Amino acid sequence: MLIRQMENKDKKKIISLAERFSDIVFMGYRNIEKMKRKQTELAQASVEADDSTIFVAEQDEILLGYTS
Template sequence: MNIRKMEEKDHDFILGLSSRFNEFEFMSWRDPEKMDEAQIMMAKEAIQNPNSIIFVAEDEFNQLLGYLHVTTMSDYFTGVEQGYVSSIAVAKEGEGKGVGRKLMEKAEEWAKSKGYQQLVLNVFDKNERALKMYQQLGFEKEIIKMVKEI
């Protein structure tokens, strides 16, 4: 498996994968159509931003298997800069092949190269598959957002 920086030819693949972010159950008040629209918008913004750092994973036959978008954020409480995994998605063809793990290793490598002490991400609580992978990679829950419909 090869992980490389995004090229222009990868744009449609990345936009197409944005729907994978919504393949689990959301809270009842979230509109699935609006969630799809938001994911596509975020992917477009990442692709169009010249400062974006997007990596794609491909197999030995150049079949695209997934992508990773990383950026920098500052911790709200301390102001310390951290590496941030803005998005990571794996194509169905890449499931079970370690693509997600390899992309997360790339995220760690990138964050270390920037001198960051932490790599952070957000994940929906009901995205159990992603949560399990992140926990296996050593990520810990820190802040939990609570929501009550009223």
């Protein structure tokens, strides 16, 4: 496994992973659609920010995850 800084080519993959993070069971009082939208918005803002440091984990050129 390789851990490296995000590159431009990773942006779409990171956003798609962020959308999957919302595929969990939320407490009943949470609005699932709002949570999904917010997660996507935060991921989009993070990959577009000049001051954001994002690291990705990949193996055999497959993006496994990321952290910021």
